[in-house]
Amino acid sequence: MTTSTTLHRRVSYRFSWVGMIGFTIILFWAVIALLAPHIIPYPVGEIIDEDYFGPISSKLLLGSDYLGRDMFSRIIMGARYTVGISLAAVCLACFSGAALGMAAAVIGGWFDTLLSRLLDALNSIPSKLSGLVVAAAVGSSLPVLILMLAVIYTPGAYRFARSLAVNINTMDYITVARTRGEGIPYVVFSEILPNITGPLLADFGIRFVFVVLLLSGLSFLGLGVQPPYADWGALVHENIGGLPFGAPAVIVPSLAIASLTISVNLLIDNLPKKIRDRSR
Amino acid sequence: MVPAISNFSGKETLLRTYVLGLIANRLGSSALTLLIVSFAVFFATAMLPGDTATILLGQAATPEAVAGLRAAMHLDEPALLRFGRWLFGLLQGDLGISYVNNVPVADLIGARFVNTMRLAGIVTLFAVPLSLTLGITAAMFRGSVYDRVVTVLTIGIISVPEFMIATSAVLLFSVYLKWLPALSFANDVTSFWQVLRIYAMPVITLTFVVSAQMIRMTRAAVIDTINTPYVEAAILKGASRWRAVLLHALPNAVGPIANAIALALSYLVGGVIIVETIFNYPGVAKLMVDGVSTRDLPLIQSCAIIFCVGYLTLITFADIVAILANPRVR
Numbered sequence: 001m002t003t004s005t006t007l008h009r010r011v012s013y014r015f016s017w018v019g020m021i022g023f024t025i026i027l028f029w030a031v032i033a034l035l036a037p038h039i040i041p042y043p044v045g046e047i048i049d050e051d052y053f054g055p056i057s058s059k060l061l062l063g064s065d066y067l068g069r070d071m072f073s074r075i076i077m078g079a080r081y082t083v084g085i086s087l088a089a090v091c092l093a094c095f096s097g098a099a100l101g102m103a104a105a106v107i108g109g110w111f112d113t114l115l116s117r118l119l120d121a122l123n124s125i126p127s128k129l130s131g132l133v134v135a136a137a138v139g140s141s142l143p144v145l146i147l148m149l150a151v152i153y154t155p156g157a158y159r160f161a162r163s164l165a166v167n168i169n170t171m172d173y174i175t176v177a178r179t180r181g182e183g184i185p186y187v188v189f190s191e192i193l194p195n196i197t198g199p200l201l202a203d204f205g206i207r208f209v210f211v212v213l214l215l216s217g218l219s220f221l222g223l224g225v226q227p228p229y230a231d232w233g234a235l236v237h238e239n240i241g242g243l244p245f246g247a248p249a250v251i252v253p254s255l256a257i258a259s260l261t262i263s264v265n266l267l268i269d270n271l272p273k274k275i276r277d278r279s280r
Numbered sequence: 281m282v283p284a285i286s287n288f289s290g291k292e293t294l295l296r297t298y299v300l301g302l303i304a305n306r307l308g309s310s311a312l313t314l315l316i317v318s319f320a321v322f323f324a325t326a327m328l329p330g331d332t333a334t335i336l337l338g339q340a341a342t343p344e345a346v347a348g349l350r351a352a353m354h355l356d357e358p359a360l361l362r363f364g365r366w367l368f369g370l371l372q373g374d375l376g377i378s379y380v381n382n383v384p385v386a387d388l389i390g391a392r393f394v395n396t397m398r399l400a401g402i403v404t405l406f407a408v409p410l411s412l413t414l415g416i417t418a419a420m421f422r423g424s425v426y427d428r429v430v431t432v433l434t435i436g437i438i439s440v441p442e443f444m445i446a447t448s449a450v451l452l453f454s455v456y457l458k459w460l461p462a463l464s465f466a467n468d469v470t471s472f473w474q475v476l477r478i479y480a481m482p483v484i485t486l487t488f489v490v491s492a493q494m495i496r497m498t499r500a501a502v503i504d505t506i507n508t509p510y511v512e513a514a515i516l517k518g519a520s521r522w523r524a525v526l527l528h529a530l531p532n533a534v535g536p537i538a539n540a541i542a543l544a545l546s547y548l549v550g551g552v553i554i555v556e557t558i559f560n561y562p563g564v565a566k567l568m569v570d571g572v573s574t575r576d577l578p579l580i581q582s583c584a585i586i587f588c589v590g591y592l593t594l595i596t597f598a599d600i601v602a603i604l605a606n607p608r609v610r
Contacts, residue, residue, distance in 0.1 A: 121316035126549045126591050129584055130324075136572040136580045137325045213441050217550075220443045221557055221569055236443060240558070243447055246455045254444040261439045269435075 019270030025263035029256075033079040040073035045228060053239070053247035063248040066239050071249050074235060075256055081231035082257070085142065086211040089149035093211070094204045096150070097157025102188045102196075104158070105165035106174075116162070123155035127214050135223040145224060149211050156210075160203050164196040205268045209261045216257050232257045302603050310596040314589065318370070321584045322363050325577045370585065376578035380571075385582045389564060393586070396556070396563035400548050402479060403486040408541060411491045415498025415540075420525050422503060430495065437492035442554040446485040453481065482559045489551040490544055497540030505533040535605015542598035549591045 032039065041061075042048050047068045054064035062071040100119075104112040134140075134148045168174065169192065177191050218224035219233030230238065235253035242250045357365075369376065375385035418430040437445065453460045460480050505511065506529050514528040515521070556566040568583035 117312075118316065121313040122320060124313050124592055124595060125317055125320065125584075125588055126546075128550045128553050129587050129591075132553070132568060132572050133321055133324050133580060133584050136575055136577065209439065216441045217443065217554060220441065220554065223569075223572060233441070233443075236447070240447075243450055244455060246451055250447060251451070254441070254447060258436075258440040258444060261441075262436060265435060265439045 016270045022263040022266030033083040036076050036080050040076050042070040042073045044073050044077045053242040062252050065249045078232045089146045090208045090211045092150035093153035094157045097154045098161040101158040101161030102165040102192050105162050105169050119155035119158050127152050131218045165192050168192050168195050205264050209264050317588050375582040378579050380574045380576045385578050392564050407487045407490045411494035415495040419499045419502035434492040434495050445488050446558045449484050482555045485555050486551050493547050494544035501536035502533050505529040538601045539598045542594050546594040549587050
């Protein structure tokens with residue numbers, strides 16, 4: 001997605017320091033999401049401050065929300081939903097997209113044409129719109145959210161994987177494998193996949209950012225993660241009333257989202273050249 | 281479409297037919313896409329768990345009443361027939377009747393459509409000159425501190441959710457600077473000054489969202505042109521950087537830039553949904569988000585189709601511009 005030219009790149013597996021910063025922040029949020037229940041100082045549902053939209057203090061590290069609940073605890077628990085749902089969805093999307101894309105490239109013919117046409121059409125529905133339509137029709141429970149996000153981002157993953165696989169598919173060793181009588185699963189997973197893993201991983205990261213942004217956007221509209229659970233977008237939605245006071249309850253969740261998405265972008269942009277060069 | 285003029289050479293007429301063919305092909309593919317999209321929208325909403333008639337009448341309704349309403353709404357017909365009926369209605373401008381307040385959906389959308397288009401128009405008016413200036417100058421001074429700042433800022437804006445840009449704008453302009461009203465969208469508009477104040481925040485937010493994309497794409501398009509041998513030749517010949525870019529590179533980058541503008545404007549579709557909601561702006565997107573919370577399906581379907589048509593139009597336009605701008609087929 002982003003091809004910044006601001007940083008010098010070395011042709012090796014060494015990371016630049018900007019990439020390392022991105023990686024560290026991602027790791028930080030991953031650890032927080034995993035250990036969340038052990039870190040939080042107060043239960044997320046408990047009202048502990050008489051004041052709503054309380055300021056940052058030594059007792060409440062990030063102030064209190066619109067009901068007087070501890071924001072610090074809620075953001076830490078929110079990491080679980082934002083990171084967890086997005087990760088599950090992007091894994092599903094990239095796995096199905098890549099599998100279908102490689103299969104389409106290898107099989108070709110009407111299978112390829114039909115699938116490409118259909119998925120391209122689905123791709124031309126703006127993502128937020130699909131989210132709204134599904135939320136209206138089926139509601140937004142966590143499994144529905146994950147599945148919906150996965151379906152929305154499968155066409156993009158498909159198109160990307162297919163375009164890479166089509167190039168590999170013309171190589172001699174593929175012809176050799178086919179002449180040998182290997183089946184399609186073997187060609188896809190043993191001949192094509194190992195040659196496009198790097199770019200697919202970079203694409204995975206970019207798509208993860210898209211998923212986080214869409215999930216946060218939907219939650220912000222009140223149509224994503226529903227109470228009593230709250231991801232970072234839902235936290236902004238709940239506390240939007242604190243905006244005129246500049247309450248930390250509405251600013252900090254946004255910053256959390258930004259730190260995660262910007263870090264992933266930084267990491268992808270500064271991936272070692274050996275991993276990403278084939279993806280451009 | 282264009283009548284062949286007799287003094288055209290055979291080759292040019294052939295090229296023209298070829299280009300028209302490409303464009304017709306692109307339009308046809310868009311029409312097919314739109315058909316698949318409307319199919320998807322209809323079936324996503326038709327797969328409701330629970331029966332629409334029961335939902336409308338409530339749990340206490342008698343089975344006879346539910347059956348009656350089902351028949352009246354054609355809900356007992358096969359889904360494919362209902363899809364056909366719905367699509368045929370859409371083509372004739374019949375958007376159906378709102379479940380919630382029994383008003384034709386077209387009446388609900390009418391005035392709000394104008395509002396949304398006005399917002400989009402104003403944003404375009406600001407975003408295009410701004411993005412072109414920043415994108416072209418960043419490309420000219422590629423690698424400079426100025427270019428780096430522009431690049432980092434645009435990547436930053438693209439990486440964060442739209443609502444964060446909106447809330448940041450509110451924090452900056454109304455909480456700290458106190459220049460503009462916060463989240464309220466006043467209805468008593470009397471003076472031009474008030475109109476300006478009301479539109480300021482939504483326009484600022486959307487301009488940021490759209491411009492970030494537009495600047496990136498414009499910069500990339502111009503850099504592609506600057507990297508060509510003939511621009512290098514112009515510089516070697518002694519042309520200044522301004523002259524080389526403005527007179528030599530830009531004329532050939534017009535196509536890609538127009539393509540970038542149309543593509544970036546398609547980000548308006550996602551942006552207005554957030555912006556109209558947060559600023560309580562009376563547009564189609566706000567209507568749709570409200571419709572989602574009341575599960576007003578005919579309203580949601582119509583709004584979704586409107587946005588899809590808008591989005592597809594921009595994407596198709598971008599592709600057609602790209603076809604026309606390609607010097608090999610022009």
